[in-house]
Amino acid sequence: MERILNIQELTVSFDGFKALNDLNFSLDRGELRVVIGPNGAGKTTFLDVITGKVKPTKGYVQFKDRSLRNFSEDQISRLGIGRKFQTPRIYQKLTVRQNIELAGNPHKSLFGTLLGKKSPTNQRQVADLLGVVGLEPKADILAELLSHGEKQRLEIGMLVAQSPELLLVDEPVAGLTDEETAEVGQLLLNLSADHSIIVIEHDMEFVRQLSAGLGSQPENRVTVLHEGHVLCEGSMAEVQKDPQVIAVYLGSEEQH
Amino acid sequence: MLTRILRQPVWREVIMIGGVVLLLATAIPQLLYAIGQGFRVGLLGRFMALGIAALGIDLIWGYTGMLSLGHGIFFALGGYALAMFLLLQLPAGKLPEFFSLNGVTELPWFWQPFSSLPFTLIAVILIPSLVAAIVGYFVFRNRIRGVYFSILTQAALIVFYNLFNSQQKWINGTNGLKTDSAMFFGKVVSSIEVQWLFYLLSLFGLVGAYGICRWLTGGRFGRLLIAIRDDEPRVRFSGYDPTGFKVFVLAVSAALAGIAGALFTAQSGIITPNAMDVSFSIEMIIWVAVGGRGTLVGAIIGALLVNFGKSVLSEQFPAFWLFFQGGMFLIVVAAVPDGLVGWAGRTWREWEQRSSRKSATYPQIDLDENLHREKTQTEKLHNSGK
């Protein structure tokens, strides 16, 4: 199977502090991978490096066999990597529809944005997406008026509108109710049918839901980060059995 | 047919603007002359020119969130370009007067092209926008924004002020260029005919500038500007490179300031480096803030109101104008951040809601300003506690 993402010996240090330390990671096309790890394990920095926000001190990130080192955030985004932030970051003063339109705009250059015409397919795509994330009734109100859960879904919608090949999703269910969590989980699993996805998550119940996959799909793998490198990788069951993981992460989690 | 046209917002707006333009071009000046306030017509023309600059400020500050404290540069560049043209309307072989006082006997090379009207017209627009684009590119490329951008524009302002102020020999330094006694197509610039021409030019310039800004902010491009204002880093992750957009908007805004400077200079009869005074550039911001940032009409209304207020108040109480202006900054920023237009809109909606007396249904609650304000306030509390 083709590798969509390949990371080798990646190190990022801030003033001597190594947020990522000799990290190796790879993702196959079409895979959904959940990344877990305790606070300070380097999960967000991991996404920062892939999306070009932070440049690696050492090592490299390859997306479809192409090194991302010399690309800026917006170029990487146009190459086909989309990112959802931990706290929902949407454009508050635009309507829900405008948010999705802006993310899904096929002409992202200056003059393309200024002069490009809206194509009917484009508009249909926006309408479809509004349906997928369940925000049709609120399509024309300002995004700042949405509830937290709706904002989370809107941001996922914006992410998909960019039609990326690889989706990076950072804690999509933080602050959601159980019901909303299940909905978002279902949404991500549906998307995984034709996207490669990395989900970073804290909520173990949600991780179980994702790793179990949809009925016919094979089980999804889980990667555990600890102190900037990969501690363990495998199915949920394998990870849960790993003594190292129990020591640093799950152990403390289950004592509660 | 007519009713169908009237129902379309675009046409309603066009008709309304047409009406206002007609009034400003005919009845209002006549009325002012009739009540013996004829000099206010001249002021109105100048302030409409300033309104063009205010539109430019609104474009970059109200929509894109970039607070430039250096728009005096572009205003002055436009003003100087036109002044140089006017001063060169002389019999062949003669030089503008101040040159002989400074011992210059030959026209400097950078003056020469300004004897042509087409070149000057292009220069009024292009020179300011080029300067803005160059400065903007080097600032935005390095992701310098927010207060840093403001301070740097102010530094750039000082650079240009000092440059113009100390070049006595080439552009008459502190004294600036006086244009009122120059000739324009066989008429003295300060004559009523020429002044009326520039009044009309300012009026149509303002309408044109409004149209351009309306077009820029109306569609997807305008929404991207708002997105840049609210969360610039996020825009990058949506696949846009904000640098190009910001450079472009800054250049358009500078061009508008340049046009404003040229029109203003022709009507005030002089351009000096004082147009690059620190306080003048910040005053431009307050015009927009008073009128209502992020609304184009607000920028124009603000420019007219504040400047008329200034001319009346500083005639009556010269000492208190600065107190008043200072107070205006404080009040507008702290109490009415959305300006007069925003305030009027809010009041109108409240009144409409009260008069309709319908019980609020769910989507209305969501859209209700007051409830929403409560919600954002609690959110703010929540955020500041984080």
Next chain:
Amino acid sequence: MLSGLITSLFGGISVGSVLLIAALGLAIVFGLMGVINMAHGELMMMGAYTTFLVQNVCKGTFFADLYIFPALILAFLVAGLLGFLLELTVVRHLYGRPLETLLATWGVSLILQQFVRSVSWQFMIGIGIFAALYFGGNQLLSIDKSAKFDGKKLLLTMIAGLAALVICNVLGDIFKLAITQPWFGAQNVDVTAPSWLLGGLPIGNDQLPATRIFIIALTICCVTGVYWFLNKSMWGLRIRAVTQNREMSSCLGIPTERVDALTFALGSGLAGIAGVAVSLLGSVGPNTGTNYIIDTFMVVVVGGVGKLVGSIVAALVLGITSYLIGSDSFAPLLSWAPPLAGFFTFFSNSSMAKVMVFSAIFVFLQARPAGLFPQKGRTVEN
């Protein structure tokens, strides 16, 4: 020629020193709150006017020659208090909106400029009456102070304002010039340095003016004081903590609001001290602050807000280069290369020197956009 170079260098250092005292306060506040105080220059001006007043009070007394020391303390207190009030009434309410803060503080700077022009006994009495009526009225009618500005408050403001205006005019008619005479007026006033600062230290044919030596010493004291305060005191620790991570500090129980107020007052107080230094260099006027403020901003931009040493290096470099260029110290050294010498001669007055230095800053920022010592870590850009 060597002694000439030394005096030039010395002149540059002394210019840099004034910039440094002024920029210290600005840099600390900017680092902590991300706020640029446009009224910082006017706080300097208030410090300079305080010096003028103290000098006049001390004239002819035993302290005549020592007035500078009480002036330093008073200037610090006056500017610090003003800064404290500014933070309390304006800056605090605009938290997280740096551009708005910039505009609001600009408004304050306009008011302060006009204040020193128009202040007279009549003016002060007017303000006193207004304040008494307004706040007294508030108390009497028991209006909730924190409530929104409504019709009742507007009416009260108008009544108080009108009463103050009438009383002032009546008083002005009765006492005439005795109370209408402005304290300072729009003209510049002069502060004469104490007699022991009038001489200088001879070096070769030139001499180093004692006032400038004093200013350098004063700067060293201030920098040491601030360094000690930030690094060794409890409040300094809190300030550094909030600067690095506001949320976390707040969670750890640091009173961030009080830290803000204190820092703002401290920064403003330093502006007051800078004002004393400025008053020794030339006459003092309502525009004194405006002349310094942008140079001071540039120090912050070049130095970065990560470390104190950034401001020190930036202030000295800016001070020295602009002084050397402005006083045409390069051209004689470059006589072997006439075009280059001519280039420097073109910039050889203080305003053209500014053109060159500021342009150089733009170039410098291409290499170091966040200044010499940027703040590092994940929190810098979100």
